Amino acid sequence: MEKPPSYSELFNKVRELEKENWRINSAALHNINHAEAKFQSILDTVDVHMSLINRDLNIVWANWKARRDFGEGIIGSPCRNACFDGCNASCPEGKKCLVRDAFRLDSEQRGEAEIVGSNGKKLYFSGTAKVVAHDRDGRPESVINVYHDITEQKLAEEQLRDSLIQLRKNLSGTIQAMAMTVETRDPYTAGHQRRTSDIARSIAQEMGLSTEQVDGIRMAGVIHDLGKISIPAEILSKPGMLGKMEYSLIKNHPETGYNILKGIDFHWPVAEIVRQHHERLDGSGYPDGLRGDEIMLEARIIGVADVIEAMSSHRPYRPSLGAAKAFEEILEHRGILYDPDVVDASVRLFKRNELNVH
Ligand SMILES: [Fe+2]
Numbered sequence: 001m002e003k004p005p006s007y008s009e010l011f012n013k014v015r016e017l018e019k020e021n022w023r024i025n026s027a028a029l030h031n032i033n034h035a036e037a038k039f040q041s042i043l044d045t046v047d048v049h050m051s052l053i054n055r056d057l058n059i060v061w062a063n064w065k066a067r068r069d070f071g072e073g074i075i076g077s078p079c080r081n082a083c084f085d086g087c088n089a090s091c092p093e094g095k096k097c098l099v100r101d102a103f104r105l106d107s108e109q110r111g112e113a114e115i116v117g118s119n120g121k122k123l124y125f126s127g128t129a130k131v132v133a134h135d136r137d138g139r140p141e142s143v144i145n146v147y148h149d150i151t152e153q154k155l156a157e158e159q160l161r162d163s164l165i166q167l168r169k170n171l172s173g174t175i176q177a178m179a180m181t182v183e184t185r186d187p188y189t190a191g192h193q194r195r196t197s198d199i200a201r202s203i204a205q206e207m208g209l210s211t212e213q214v215d216g217i218r219m220a221g222v223i224h225d226l227g228k229i230s231i232p233a234e235i236l237s238k239p240g241m242l243g244k245m246e247y248s249l250i251k252n253h254p255e256t257g258y259n260i261l262k263g264i265d266f267h268w269p270v271a272e273i274v275r276q277h278h279e280r281l282d283g284s285g286y287p288d289g290l291r292g293d294e295i296m297l298e299a300r301i302i303g304v305a306d307v308i309e310a311m312s313s314h315r316p317y318r319p320s321l322g323a324a325k326a327f328e329e330i331l332e333h334r335g336i337l338y339d340p341d342v343v344d345a346s347v348r349l350f351k352r353n354e355l356n357v358h
Contacts, residue, residue, distance in 0.1 A: 049147040052132070053079045053099050060142070079145065098129035102143045106131055112150070124154040171266070179222050182229045186236040192309060197221025199346075199355055200305035206345040207301075216268030217298045223270070224277050224302055227256030254278050255287045273298045277306060280337040300339040304330055304346055307338075312357040323350065323357040 005013070043050055044064035052061040057079045066074065070082045079099055098109040108130045115123050127147045131140040183190040200221045204214045228236060231253060235246045242250065258275035276299030279285035281292055285303075295303075311326035327350055334343040349355050 048149075049082070049145075051079065051082055051145050053143045053145055055103060055139075055141060057099065098127050099143050099145050102129035102131055103140045106140050113147075122151070122155075123149065124151045126150045175219060175222055178226055182223075182226050185233045186228060192313065193222050193225055195313070195356075196224060196302065196305045196309045199308055199357070200302045202349055202354060203301050203305060203342060203345045204298075206349050207341060209297075212268075213298065216266075216270065216273070217301055219266065219268055220270045220273035220277075220298060221302050221305065223257070223261070224274050224306065225253060225257070226260055226274065227253030227258070229260075230256045251278075251286050269296065269298070272296060273302060275299075277302045279303065281339060282336055284337065297339070301342050304338050304342045308346060308355070308357060323355070326357070 040063075046063065047065065048063075049066040049069065050063040051059045051066050051074070054060050059074050059077055059079050059082060062070070062074055062082070066082060074082050083097075096111060098111050101109045108128065110126075110128050113125045113127060115125070125147045127145065129143050129145045131142070132144045133141045135141045179193050183193065197218050198221075201214055201218045204217045209217075228250075231249055235242065235249060238246070254275050254277060258271045261271035261274055264271070273296060275287070276290060276295050279288065279290040279295045279299060280303070281295070281300075283289045283291040285295075307330060308323070308326045311321045311329060312323045314320045327347065330338050330343050330346065334340050346355070350357070
């Protein structure tokens, strides 16, 4: 039978086990510290603000960028101290808070925030809050909050939007100047282009065209007779009927307008619409004798609006024929010269008294 170990043998054995345990624990601790330092240095190199927030909405950890911008004191302080969303001291429930929502809904939350920095400049941030740990009962325990500075991107977008608005304003001014140039030479038709444009826009809206198409029609309408600039003023304002030569000069105006406008990038096919506004469905129009769908819808609309406006207004060679006569004309030639859908939309508008023609 084996002899039981002595007290001193047992004591030595326990000491050895303790030493071994200590060695294992220190190695594990060393590995954990090493891994944590490595992890921390990786997170410190990223160019975003990162903070870990507990259920009491206090920051328990922050990366270098967050500590640099908010001070080392943010660790242990309430998360509102590092909030870009303008969170005030009372953190009102009604206000959108990514961190609180992440805890409440246990899901990833994303959002953007705009703040005014200490130098008075606007700063923009894009943020994400995500639950990274749960307690034993499965309740969210901590949330990682990541904020990314998108100020440069936002400012570039704002600048682009401003330039676009400015560009459109300039374009509108140029169009207006072009319209006035032709109308000052032809006082009898002054306002004709603007009124035609208004009628054409109403028809296009009545037909349910897109805002984009309506804008193009409005723009082309305002300068549809630009080509008349090349017609001698005495012909434009001549009372009485025109001779054959004079009429052929007048008929050049859609093409002349097209040639003036074709080099300008309008964003809409303005030059083409201007060229086609005297084309008619049966091919009897000018300058190209296009038929049916060969004629752009925009030009078919301006063509009808042009007739309605011209017949309802005074001309050097005749008094106003009146809107009723204009509608007689377009209804008589509905589907022959004029697009039936465009005529129908005009009639509906006229019956509702929405065309401002008499
Ligand atoms: Fe015209």
